[in-house]
Amino acid sequence: MNFQNLILSLQTFWSEQGCVLMQPYDMEVGAGTFHPATFLRAIGPENWQAAYVQPCRRPTDGRYGKNPNRYQYYYQYQVVMKPSPPNFQELYLASLEHLGIDTKTHDIRFVEDNWESPTLGAWGLGWEVWMDGMEITQFTYFQQVGGLECYPVMGEITYGLERLALYIQGVEDFKDLVWTENGDKKISYADVYHQYEVEMSCFNFDLADVDALFAQFDFCEKETTRLLEANLPLAAYEFVMKASHAFNLLDSRHAISVTERQRFILRVRALSRGVAQRYFDSRQALGFPLADEDTRAFVEKELKRAN
Amino acid sequence: MPTNTLLLEIGTEELPPKSLNNLREALQQNVAAGLDQAELSHGRVESFATPRRLGILVHDLADRQPDQNVEKRGPAVKSAFDDDGAPTKALAGFMRGCNVNDPSQLDTITTKKGDYLVYRAIKSGLDLPSLLEGLFGSALTGLPVDRRMRWGKSRLEFVRPVQWLVCLYGSSIIPIQLLGKKASNTSSGHRFMSGGQFEITSANDYVELCRKNYVLADFTERKNLIREQVVKLATQEKSHLEVDEDLLNEVTSLVEWPRALAGGFDSSFLSVPPEALVSAMKEHQRYFHLMDNNGKLVPRFITISNIESLDSSQVVAGNERVIRPRLADAAFFFEQDTRTSLEEKFTRLENVVFQADLGTYAEKCHRIASLAAYIAVQLGSDNESAKRAGKLCKADLVSDMVGEFPDLQGTMGSYYARHDNEAEEVCVAIAQHYRPTQSGGILPDSDVASCVALADKIDSLIGIFGINQPPTGSRDPFALRRQSLGVIRICVENQLDIPLNDCLSEACRLYGRGFETANVSNYIVERLTSYYQEQGIPGDVVDAAINNSSTSVNLLGIDDVVRTLQSFRNGPAARSIIAANKRVTNFLKKAGPSDLASSFDATVATNEAEIELGRALTELDLSKSKGAGAKLEKLAVLQEPIDHFFDEVMVMAEDESVRKNRLGLLQKLRQQFLEVADFSLLQ
Numbered sequence: 001m002n003f004q005n006l007i008l009s010l011q012t013f014w015s016e017q018g019c020v021l022m023q024p025y026d027m028e029v030g031a032g033t034f035h036p037a038t039f040l041r042a043i044g045p046e047n048w049q050a051a052y053v054q055p056c057r058r059p060t061d062g063r064y065g066k067n068p069n070r071y072q073y074y075y076q077y078q079v080v081m082k083p084s085p086p087n088f089q090e091l092y093l094a095s096l097e098h099l100g101i102d103t104k105t106h107d108i109r110f111v112e113d114n115w116e117s118p119t120l121g122a123w124g125l126g127w128e129v130w131m132d133g134m135e136i137t138q139f140t141y142f143q144q145v146g147g148l149e150c151y152p153v154m155g156e157i158t159y160g161l162e163r164l165a166l167y168i169q170g171v172e173d174f175k176d177l178v179w180t181e182n183g184d185k186k187i188s189y190a191d192v193y194h195q196y197e198v199e200m201s202c203f204n205f206d207l208a209d210v211d212a213l214f215a216q217f218d219f220c221e222k223e224t225t226r227l228l229e230a231n232l233p234l235a236a237y238e239f240v241m242k243a244s245h246a247f248n249l250l251d252s253r254h255a256i257s258v259t260e261r262q263r264f265i266l267r268v269r270a271l272s273r274g275v276a277q278r279y280f281d282s283r284q285a286l287g288f289p290l291a292d293e294d295t296r297a298f299v300e301k302e303l304k305r306a307n
Numbered sequence: 308m309p310t311n312t313l314l315l316e317i318g319t320e321e322l323p324p325k326s327l328n329n330l331r332e333a334l335q336q337n338v339a340a341g342l343d344q345a346e347l348s349h350g351r352v353e354s355f356a357t358p359r360r361l362g363i364l365v366h367d368l369a370d371r372q373p374d375q376n377v378e379k380r381g382p383a384v385k386s387a388f389d390d391d392g393a394p395t396k397a398l399a400g401f402m403r404g405c406n407v408n409d410p411s412q413l414d415t416i417t418t419k420k421g422d423y424l425v426y427r428a429i430k431s432g433l434d435l436p437s438l439l440e441g442l443f444g445s446a447l448t449g450l451p452v453d454r455r456m457r458w459g460k461s462r463l464e465f466v467r468p469v470q471w472l473v474c475l476y477g478s479s480i481i482p483i484q485l486l487g488k489k490a491s492n493t494s495s496g497h498r499f500m501s502g503g504q505f506e507i508t509s510a511n512d513y514v515e516l517c518r519k520n521y522v523l524a525d526f527t528e529r530k531n532l533i534r535e536q537v538v539k540l541a542t543q544e545k546s547h548l549e550v551d552e553d554l555l556n557e558v559t560s561l562v563e564w565p566r567a568l569a570g571g572f573d574s575s576f577l578s579v580p581p582e583a584l585v586s587a588m589k590e591h592q593r594y595f596h597l598m599d600n601n602g603k604l605v606p607r608f609i610t611i612s613n614i615e616s617l618d619s620s621q622v623v624a625g626n627e628r629v630i631r632p633r634l635a636d637a638a639f640f641f642e643q644d645t646r647t648s649l650e651e652k653f654t655r656l657e658n659v660v661f662q663a664d665l666g667t668y669a670e671k672c673h674r675i676a677s678l679a680a681y682i683a684v685q686l687g688s689d690n691e692s693a694k695r696a697g698k699l700c701k702a703d704l705v706s707d708m709v710g711e712f713p714d715l716q717g718t719m720g721s722y723y724a725r726h727d728n729e730a731e732e733v734c735v736a737i738a739q740h741y742r743p744t745q746s747g748g749i750l751p752d753s754d755v756a757s758c759v760a761l762a763d764k765i766d767s768l769i770g771i772f773g774i775n776q777p778p779t780g781s782r783d784p785f786a787l788r789r790q791s792l793g794v795i796r797i798c799v800e801n802q803l804d805i806p807l808n809d810c811l812s813e814a815c816r817l818y819g820r821g822f823e824t825a826n827v828s829n830y831i832v833e834r835l836t837s838y839y840q841e842q843g844i845p846g847d848v849v850d851a852a853i854n855n856s857s858t859s860v861n862l863l864g865i866d867d868v869v870r871t872l873q874s875f876r877n878g879p880a881a882r883s884i885i886a887a888n889k890r891v892t893n894f895l896k897k898a899g900p901s902d903l904a905s906s907f908d909a910t911v912a913t914n915e916a917e918i919e920l921g922r923a924l925t926e927l928d929l930s931k932s933k934g935a936g937a938k939l940e941k942l943a944v945l946q947e948p949i950d951h952f953f954d955e956v957m958v959m960a961e962d963e964s965v966r967k968n969r970l971g972l973l974q975k976l977r978q979q980f981l982e983v984a985d986f987s988l989l990q
Contacts, residue, residue, distance in 0.1 A: 063639065066635075067632050067635050067636065067639070068631060068632050068635070069632045070632060070636065083458075083459040083460040084458050084459050084468075085459070086459060086468075086470070089320055093498075102617070103498075103499045104499055104500070104614075104616070104617050105616050105617045105618050105621055105622075106614075106616070106621065106622065106625065107612040107613055107614050107616065107622045107625070108498075108499065108614075109321075109358075109561060109562075109613055110320070110321040110358070111321075111324070111561060112321065112323040112324055112325075114454075125454065125456045125467070127321055131625065132612075132621065132622045132623075132624070132625020132626050132628075132629070133592055133610060133625060133626040133629040133630070134625060134626075134628065134629040141456055141457075141458050141468070143454075143456055143457065150457075151457070151460075151462075152459060152460040153456075153457050153458050153459060153460075155458070166628065167625065172628055172631070260658070292460075295460060
């Protein structure tokens with residue numbers, strides 16, 4: 001199965017489970033979790049099922065295309081279901097079988113790996129899924145997002161598409177993955193991304209303009225605050241994502257000292273929390289239109305009690 | 308009363324491996340305690356744990372609580388009825404309390420104080436269905452869980468989402484409800500090898516039915532099986548292996564049906580420091596590493612899979628594919644790190660905070676360097692190397708490798724130091740300065756390393772006590788308890804003859820903030836009790852030895868006294884010294900303050916025994932004897948003159964100058980005893 005068929009196959013599978021198929025967010029993010037379809041939809045009592053591919057940028061993970069499975073730019077396939085269904089793990093395993101993975105041959109395990117994102121003020125409990133020792137998926141039950149308790153709980157599945165493809169295609173290196181075939185000509189992952197990986201590693205580690213990035217970070221922080229005051233949480237959130245990416249680039253340039261690092265993380269977290277609360281309020285003002293009646297009633301009652 | 312076997316099984320999504328065994332033990336304890344509290348008689352309680360289940364078997368469990376005779380005494384007969392024979396207020400109230408309508412349902416008892424009404428009944432014990440839900444419920448609430456979670460739309464919380472619940476008494480289902488699940492007799496087998504759900508026909512068959520469904524429910528059985536498989540594979544590989552217990556426990560918690568498999572990696576990776584390769588294999592992949600006859604790493608590993616695979620070569624190939632980039636990463640980090648020297652890394656410590664009120668690691672390292680050099684001078688050791696190692700010992704904290712594998716702090720520093728051509732002494736000291744890293748852990752094995760290890764620990768102790776954040780029973784974020792024990796063990800077991808107080812004063816001086824030594828000195832000395840207790844030496848011996856050194860603590864000196872006292876305390880000489888010391892101390896206590904003097908004038912002495920003791924004391928001169936043993940021997944010589952003195956001399960003489968002179972003699976004697984130890988504390 002080539003790389004793009006892997007994606008198409010997952011799209012079909014999760015579409016059949018009732019997920020809204022979305023497209024990647026058109027901004028730099030460190031993980032599919034940053035996509036508003038996960039981060040914001042995890043907040044409040046509303047139901048939500050979605051699936052999408054999300055290209056992710058992790059500047060510090062660049063290895064100039066030399067490490068067989070560590071890249072600064074790679075694809076995640078993200079599935080979120082809220083409330084998390086009781087057969088969530090089984091659905092996931094069924095998706096692997098749908099991809100042709102034989103679960104009686106491979107050693108597939110759920111290994112504890114709890115998730116915490118200090119910048120998003122979020123944490124959850126879950127696992128990394130191992131196939132023959134390789135982490136191919138992150139599996140998380142969100143407990144808190146943007147400093148707010150998650151209820152109902154959103155379950156999140158994040159497939160590492162390239163790593164999964166290594167298995168399915170039986171190759172050793174991302175570079176050798178077959179992206180697609182055109183007649184008897186094969187287009188490889190390297191054909192599509194190798195030059196980009198090398199150039200971006202140089203950019204991330206050596207050339208990204210540190211002063212401009214610091215200025216960008218400050219600007220994004222100010223802009224988020226201004227937009228939150230204007231009660232536009234979705235617009236404000238885009239600047240949180242931008243700030244977060246500027247921070248990641250500064251990190252890969254070793255431009256942030258260990259003590260400063262913590263301070264930057266807290267700055268982004270403050271912004272995420274602001275957005276989360278504004279988003280919650282704005283959905284409440286709309287009457288939480290996608291919530292089940294009983295859940296909405298419960299949450300409204302809790303809110304009254306707290307006030 | 309009929310008895311049978313009870314089974315409880317909680318099926319979950321994968322439980323956290325590091326706490327699985329603790330959860331099992333706690334559940335077993337909580338359930339057993341609950342049964343005892345409910346007075347349900349039972350036999351052995353067994354517990355089971357796999358990634359997807361916690362199980363309890365209670366053998367020979369009674370099917371209900373025993374009935375209880377209830378007897379409640381009511382009002383006296385004479386005050387129970389009014390003149391018309393109707394119940395008084397007192398009786399009416401009592402009857403309401405006993406749920407009785409008619410006084411005829413009550414009995415009468417005769418006591419010395421007269422006749423009383425009494426309510427007698429048999430309270431029948433509750434059966435299992437009415438008891439178990441509450442009993443198991445509180446057993447589960449009482450589990451030690453770091454973080455409970457919620458899932459779906461439920462408000463319930465547990466370690467991980469709950470999938471099924473089995474509760475059987477013999478072969479009947481006890482219809483309780485727990486964690487949102489109704490009990491049934493349907494469990495689930497191995498995720499991939501079994502046919503899925505299976506029925507448990509009888510509680511007694513639990514373990515065997517699990518096994519049929521490819522689940523080894525018993526933790527210890529699984530652990531032993533893994534150990535067997537690993538050892539056997541290592542032998543087949545003609546390699547050596549040290550089974551790491553923590554790793555073994557962890558992998559046991561990650562599988563229901565273990566199968567050990569061996570794989571390999573490219574031997575070119577062996578150029579990376581072996582500690583880094585072992586960390587990559589152990590921390591990230593939970594592999595057991597293998598060594599050759601000389602203890603050198605070989606490019607092979609053992610992994611524990613959770614399946615009897617239809618094609619295990621694919622599982623091996625997969626694992627080999629995973630470890631390669633992990634090792635490549637370790638090689639990458641090593642290469643990146645060696646691009647800059649430790650000296651350059653040191654400058655980056657200026658941005659790394661040691662403690663908010665105590666400044667950066669760069670400042671700490673400057674202090675460690677000076678203090679290590681100071682200690683080295685005391686020991687007559689290589690103070691230049693101690694200084695150099697002290698400065699560089701934390702520089703690896705900013706390396707990529709330590710960022711990825713924090714356990715390798717120190718170890719990586721020594722590799723980088725060697726790469727920079729630092730002196731071998733310096734490299735060793737950097738590697739070993741965190742020692743001992745755990746209770747009973749190995750100590751630094753060179754003098755320079757001991758100096759740096761002591762300096763680091765003393766600097767932390769002085770600083771954290773200095774800002775008034777001493778450890779409490781529950782909070783000790785800088786592990787000062789362990790660091791103090793480390794100071795003791797290094798001084799005593801590495802035989803370092805140094806004055807502790809001087810080192811502490813020097814550490815204070817280096818902070819330049821007016822910190823004081825007393826609290827730290829006391830804290831370290833207090834740790835001596837538990838240090839010696841572990842070696843079977845009782846507290847009174849330690850107290851007796853410590854008392855002698857209140858002004859200048861020398862841990863090695865204290866150790867000498869402790870060990871001497873411990874071997875001496877049961878001998879005949881000990882008894883006489885202790886007895887003599889007691890007599891002397893008692894006399895001195897009795898004497899009025901005006902009588903107390905510390906001098907003895909032989910010319911004032913009138914009695915021959917008195918003069919003899921005075922002479923013996925003058926000749927004693929303990930300062931000439933090295934070691935507590937020699938001093939004790941000398942003291943033992945005093946036994947005769949002391950006995951003679953007490954036989955012949957009336958201490959509390961009429962004449963004031965004679966009396967004072969005799970008390971002065973005893974005072975001198977007591978001081979000589981105290982030179983060695985405070986014998987009055989020996990019990």
